[in-house]
Every structure is written in C-alpha cells, then in structure tokens.
Amino acid sequence: MIDGYEDMTVLVTGANRGLGAAFADALVGLGAKKVYGAARDPETVRAPGVTPVRLDVTDRRRIADLAQELSDVTMVINNAGIHQRASVFDDTVVDVVESVMRTNLVGTLAVSAAFAPRLIENGGGIIANMLSAGSWLAGPGNLAYAVSKAAALSLTNNLRAELSPRGVQVTAIHAGFIDTDMMASFPGPKLSPREVAEAALSAIAAGAQEVLIDEMSRRAKAASAQPVPAFAGLTTAG
C-alpha cells in the first residue's frame, strides 16, 4: 500500500492514446514524481507533464535498453495491447493468435521481467497489468484476445507469486468496454478511459491485487465458475 503517487516514477506503455494516455494524464494530476509515457512513436505522446519514451513492447532489445536507461522507475503499467478478431474457421487464425499473444502476453512479460529488478533495487514497487473482463469470457471472433488476456491473467498471478516476497505489488486490472479506438465499432455503453484510470489508480494505491472496475468485470469473474462463461448477457459496461 502506498501513501500516494508523489514518490512514484511510473512507466506507462501504450501511453499515446486511449487508456494509456488517460493513465499517464491521471498520474500527472495525482502528482506523480515522474511519468514516462512509452509509445512506438514517442512524438504522439503529447500530454503535458508526461516524458515521452520510445517503446514497442515486442522489441526485446529496446525493452532491455530502456530498463537500463530508466533506472528510477518504481511502477510499471503494462497497458499496451491489441485486439484482432479471430475465428477458428479463419485460415489466418494461428497467425492472428501468435500476433496478439506477442503483444498482450509476451510484451507484458518482457517489460515486467526487464523492470522487476529495477523496482526491487528501488525498494519495491508496483506492476499493474491491464487485463479485461475478456480474461474470463469466450465468444465467437474473440478467440485471440480472450486467450491472450486469460494467459496474461495467469502471468500476472505468477509474477505476483515471485515478486510479492520481494516487495513488488502486482495488480491485475479488469474492465468491460472502454470508449477508445479499440472498441470504436462497439455502440456502447462504454466506460470513459478517465474513469477507468482513476478507479484503477485509486485501488492500486490502496494495495489491491485485483481491480474489477465495473459490473461486467465482476459478472465475468463470477461467470468463470460456470462451465461455459460467455459474453452473452454480459455486454453492458455499467
């Protein structure tokens, strides 16, 4: 549990738009000591008070270099992610799943593994992984994303098992539909990125290991105890 964000130096991945931009902006508003906004194109990180850094989470060499450069980081928010539709009937299904896993799972692992020693050196810290209600749900076309977020949930739990004894808080954040480019084609209702970022940061500061932002996430987690947890009936964000 932290007192606040005043002493925290935070790296946010995918900070140029959507939820990542909202996280970075909210952290500046909360008085974080420093906020590094990581993006594939750092020139697209424009929020006042955010220091842009270049990072593609699928580029392991760049991740390693950045972990050396940013030795002051005490918190990482693994937010960067992609959603690509995939069905078992698509010829491309294996390629799409590999691609989504490379970003949503392997990218999250690579950034966490590179920065964990930094956090420990700096006296402990926080890794927060942006997951989804989809971590627990299945639905036609959602195969790649759901598999990646379910795997990233297991990754988050396993990171916690290893890092918590070293003083690193590892938090999983789950939300339903958020009003960003990723869900532009979904009519809604949707959560605002700002409300998700603020609710997550508040719960993380209170020491939460799991944040269920909305009713959809809470119901998805409960539904996972059923034999066939599905999106049907769970499509309201509020």
Ligand SMILES: NC(=O)c1ccc[n+]([C@@H]2O[C@H](COP(=O)([O-])OP(=O)(O)OC[C@H]3O[C@@H](n4cnc5c(N)ncnc54)[C@H](OP(=O)(O)O)[C@@H]3O)[C@@H](O)[C@H]2O)c1
């Ligand atoms: N939107 C939702 O309904 C929803 C719900 C639950 C969870 N989430 C999760 O929230 C996170 C943010 O999503 P969003 O809704 O803000 O999506 P978004 O608007 O599509 O933004 C995705 C962000 O991830 C970045 N990104 C993608 N691949 C990357 C890579 N290889 N390296 C570095 N950055 C990369 C993008 O950068 P570029 O600009 O370079 O593409 C962009 O900044 C994701 O993990 C997503 O799965 C979203």
